[in-house]
Amino acid sequence: MPKANLLYAQSGGVTATINASACGVIETARKFPEKIGHVFAARNGIIGVLREELIDTRFDTPEAIRALRHTPGGAFGSCRFKLKSMDKDRAHYARVVEVCKAHNIRYFLYNGGNDSADTTHKLSQVAQSLGHDLICVGVPKTIDNDLALTDVCPGFGSVAKYIAISTLEASLDVLSMAESSTKVFVLEVMGRHAGWIAAAAGLAGKKDGEPPHIILFPEVPFEEPRFLAAVKSAVERFGYCTVVVSEGVRDVDGRFLAEAGTKDAFGHVQLGGAGPAIAEKVRAAHGYKYHWAVSDYLQRSARHIASKVDVDISVKVGVAAVKLALAGKNATMPIVKRTSDQPYRYQIVTAALGDVANHERKLPKDFIRADGFGITQAARTYLEGLIQGEAYPPYVNGLPDYVTLKNRLVDKRLSEYPV
Amino acid sequence: MPKANLLYAQSGGVTATINASACGVIETARKFPEKIGHVFAARNGIIGVLREELIDTRFDTPEAIRALRHTPGGAFGSCRFKLKSMDKDRAHYARVVEVCKAHNIRYFLYNGGNDSADTTHKLSQVAQSLGHDLICVGVPKTIDNDLALTDVCPGFGSVAKYIAISTLEASLDVLSMAESSTKVFVLEVMGRHAGWIAAAAGLAGKKDGEPPHIILFPEVPFEEPRFLAAVKSAVERFGYCTVVVSEGVRDVDGRFLAEAGTKDAFGHVQLGGAGPAIAEKVRAAHGYKYHWAVSDYLQRSARHIASKVDVDISVKVGVAAVKLALAGKNATMPIVKRTSDQPYRYQIVTAALGDVANHERKLPKDFIRADGFGITQAARTYLEGLIQGEAYPPYVNGLPDYVTLKNRLVDKRLSEYPV
Numbered sequence: 086m087p088k089a090n091l092l093y094a095q096s097g098g099v100t101a102t103i104n105a106s107a108c109g110v111i112e113t114a115r116k117f118p119e120k121i122g123h124v125f126a127a128r129n130g131i132i133g134v135l136r137e138e139l140i141d142t143r144f145d146t147p148e149a150i151r152a153l154r155h156t157p158g159g160a161f162g163s164c165r166f167k168l169k170s171m172d173k174d175r176a177h178y179a180r181v182v183e184v185c186k187a188h189n190i191r192y193f194l195y196n197g198g199n200d201s202a203d204t205t206h207k208l209s210q211v212a213q214s215l216g217h218d219l220i221c222v223g224v225p226k227t228i229d230n231d232l233a234l235t236d237v238c239p240g241f242g243s244v245a246k247y248i249a250i251s252t253l254e255a256s257l258d259v260l261s262m263a264e265s266s267t268k269v270f271v272l273e274v275m276g277r278h279a280g281w282i283a284a285a286a287g288l289a290g291k292k293d294g295e296p297p298h299i300i301l302f303p304e305v306p307f308e309e310p311r312f313l314a315a316v317k318s319a320v321e322r323f324g325y326c327t328v329v330v331s332e333g334v335r336d337v338d339g340r341f342l343a344e345a346g347t348k349d350a351f352g353h354v355q356l357g358g359a360g361p362a363i364a365e366k367v368r369a370a371h372g373y374k375y376h377w378a379v380s381d382y383l384q385r386s387a388r389h390i391a392s393k394v395d396v397d398i399s400v401k402v403g404v405a406a407v408k409l410a411l412a413g414k415n416a417t418m419p420i421v422k423r424t425s426d427q428p429y430r431y432q433i434v435t436a437a438l439g440d441v442a443n444h445e446r447k448l449p450k451d452f453i454r455a456d457g458f459g460i461t462q463a464a465r466t467y468l469e470g471l472i473q474g475e476a477y478p479p480y481v482n483g484l485p486d487y488v489t490l491k492n493r494l495v496d497k498r499l500s501e502y503p504v
Numbered sequence: 505m506p507k508a509n510l511l512y513a514q515s516g517g518v519t520a521t522i523n524a525s526a527c528g529v530i531e532t533a534r535k536f537p538e539k540i541g542h543v544f545a546a547r548n549g550i551i552g553v554l555r556e557e558l559i560d561t562r563f564d565t566p567e568a569i570r571a572l573r574h575t576p577g578g579a580f581g582s583c584r585f586k587l588k589s590m591d592k593d594r595a596h597y598a599r600v601v602e603v604c605k606a607h608n609i610r611y612f613l614y615n616g617g618n619d620s621a622d623t624t625h626k627l628s629q630v631a632q633s634l635g636h637d638l639i640c641v642g643v644p645k646t647i648d649n650d651l652a653l654t655d656v657c658p659g660f661g662s663v664a665k666y667i668a669i670s671t672l673e674a675s676l677d678v679l680s681m682a683e684s685s686t687k688v689f690v691l692e693v694m695g696r697h698a699g700w701i702a703a704a705a706g707l708a709g710k711k712d713g714e715p716p717h718i719i720l721f722p723e724v725p726f727e728e729p730r731f732l733a734a735v736k737s738a739v740e741r742f743g744y745c746t747v748v749v750s751e752g753v754r755d756v757d758g759r760f761l762a763e764a765g766t767k768d769a770f771g772h773v774q775l776g777g778a779g780p781a782i783a784e785k786v787r788a789a790h791g792y793k794y795h796w797a798v799s800d801y802l803q804r805s806a807r808h809i810a811s812k813v814d815v816d817i818s819v820k821v822g823v824a825a826v827k828l829a830l831a832g833k834n835a836t837m838p839i840v841k842r843t844s845d846q847p848y849r850y851q852i853v854t855a856a857l858g859d860v861a862n863h864e865r866k867l868p869k870d871f872i873r874a875d876g877f878g879i880t881q882a883a884r885t886y887l888e889g890l891i892q893g894e895a896y897p898p899y900v901n902g903l904p905d906y907v908t909l910k911n912r913l914v915d916k917r918l919s920e921y922p923v
């Protein structure tokens with residue numbers, strides 16, 4: 086292929102390490118000036134592509150790009166904007182191809198989760214049909230850890246580490262006060278449909294009595310009497326009870342324990358409040374003094390305590406995506422293949438986007454303890470490798486030295502396309 | 505004074521660094537075997553003293569004691585149990601003295617906040633009147649940072665650092681998604697009566713437009729229309745709005761925005777829910793998509809990102825307290841005297857407990873910006889020194905290697921005293 090430009094875009098909920106993937110992409114692309122001209126990044130993901138808002142990354146120094154490795158959030162902006170089927174959103178797909186044509190973009194790298202893999206896959210087909218040679222490669226990312234085929238989704242290991250540490254630390258606090266103060270602590274964690282993050286909290290303790298005493302998974306219908314009995318038992322046996330509850334927990338009738346009532350652009354219900362809802366049930370039944378925490382965005386942006394394994398993987402899938410693009414591997418995605426549990430070892434291998442897109446990976450049944458309130462050794466073996474190592478950011482004046490890029494836009498060449 | 509035993513107790517809400525003070529106390533006490541026999545620690549604070557539940561720390565190795573420097577929570581247990589006036593609780597005070605007599609305890613070190621300073625002060629008087637030579641020394645500690653005289657309260661610097669970092673990180677997340685998703689992020693922080701922790705969030709940004717865009721202090725009555733206008737203005741100017749709200753925020757009539765309705769042993773109202781309450785007001789008025797987080801105990805137990813300055817201070821007040829005790833300085837407390845802002849420098853000096861007890865230090869008026877929604881340069885100058893340095897704990901297998909002590913109890917010598 087003749088020399089052409091590369092377009093990278095971030096999609097969906099950002100993570101503590103999505104910028105590490107961006108770093109991998111940009112640093113690698115810059116190593117091939119004979120093949121890749123400009124490295125563009127879409128402003129706010131696919132919305133920026135549709136609007137022809139393309140950032141020219143050449144204005145950012147190698148040091149600034151390097152600093153993406155340790156900067157959370159999405160450095161170019163991300164979005165919640167789903168391209169639906171080709172029938173419904175044909176104009177959008179055509180516009181993306183038009184923008185790529187106008188800016189000689191022949192490599193498109195889309196960094197996201199399930200929906201993004203699907204979009205990238207469809208785009209690879211549309212471009213062909215519209216006569217534009219566009220190599221579309223997915224870059225995996227999601228704290229939900231629900232992408233198919235890959236051993237782990239970049240971004241997940243760092244959330245897992247943060248939640249395991251937070252569970253441990255808060256439990257030490259509660260334990261030391263339980264005699265005369267708070268006896269039940271509830272930590273609400275993210276995970277809309279799959280309990281991967283909730284499961285990670287289980288790493289905080291190993292022995293009987295160590296926290297968390299109860300994990301509430303979205304995979305296990307919430308049975309109030311059984312839950313309340315387990316809380317009481319923990320308080321009586323250990324003096325306190327730490328409960329980790331997934332935002333996606335539902336009752337036996339399938340209703341979320343707490344629904345904010347609003348929906349996002351993908352039609353997903355916006356959740357929040359399972360933690361306080363659970364805490365209130367405990368108070369009403371047992372009268373225990375309780376506290377609850379909802380870590381919300383703190384958990385997925387906590388770059389200050391990111392997993393080194395996760396950061397390394399995130400960089401590597403970015404690197405691999407560029408190499409796949411240059412090799413002409415259209416509609417592919419670099420994924421992680423585990424080769425050893427302990428120590429955790431892996432290779433970056435290649436999957437077909439069509440095999441990844443829209444297959445949600447659930448938490449395996451054998452990861453959940455028989456009583457439904459904890460994790461098994463199989464889960465522990467899977468999770469432990471992913472939180473290894475601390476990839477601390479540099480600090481200036483007591484705070485992490487996170488980078489802000491220039492994000493200078495390229496001149497537009499097309500007419501407006503309102504989104 | 506002839507050789508005697510020392511009793512150390514932890515009181516009130518624990519912090520990420522109260523065990524660092526315990527480390528300072530025990531390591532220093534062990535250096536004076538000719539003066540100090542056993543170093544006892546009360547199990548669960550003053551409750552353990554009343555129950556004669558004394559831990560003999562000699563069963564813990566120097567390595568275990570050393571590890572207290574990096575272990576959050578209260579290693580011996582703490583409590584919320586306030587000794588009231590000497591008239592009302594004379595029996596309790598007498599019992600404490602009786603326990604000290606029975607175990608040849610002539611040094612009593614009480615590690616806590618305002619209430620504990622008061623208790624220690626009263627105890628020093630009661631012991632005298634009951635004819636037991638008991639040197640009572642306070643060891644300061646409270647994340648609320650509301651002790652009088654001292655430049656800072658051990659434990660506060662680490663919460664300040666955690667909250668500033670969390671505000672920065674979550675804001676980077678929100679900023680990158682704001683075009684098509686969450687526009688308003690609300691972080692609820694601790695601080696019942698004083699806005700010290702809320703103020704620390706202000707360190708996350710310096711320039712106009714940097715987060716947090718709005719801080720809601722307990723010192724500033726909440727005016728809803730003015731707040732909602734400020735949110736709208738931030739969203740329109742910067743694309744998003746980060747709000748940090750203290751749990752202790754009250755409306756113009758003095759009502760907490762969110763009251764859980766329960767009270768703790770000190771008669772304090774248990775708060776929680778100002779964050780979601782604020783978020784809901786924003787949604788109702790503007791319809792912006794929002795998220796909220798309540799960090800609760802996570803903020804005060806986050807030893808993984810403790811301030812090095814705070815850890816150092818916490819150890820040093822423990823060391824100084826033992827030295828004060830050995831010097832016979834009854835009814836004193838080591839406190840921090842600032843000698844330089846930048847770089848932050850300080851000395852450990854001595855205060856009279858009577859001057860510290862029950863004087864609540866409020867956030868100075870000139871620390872709050874004229875509009876009531878942010879911090880001034882004076883606040884920044886005060887706060888910045890306190891979050892300097894990272895005192896990372898050691899990690900094993902991806903998690904901090906926090907220590908659990910043996911906590912072996914001494915044989916009782918007295919009759920039961922039900923508490």
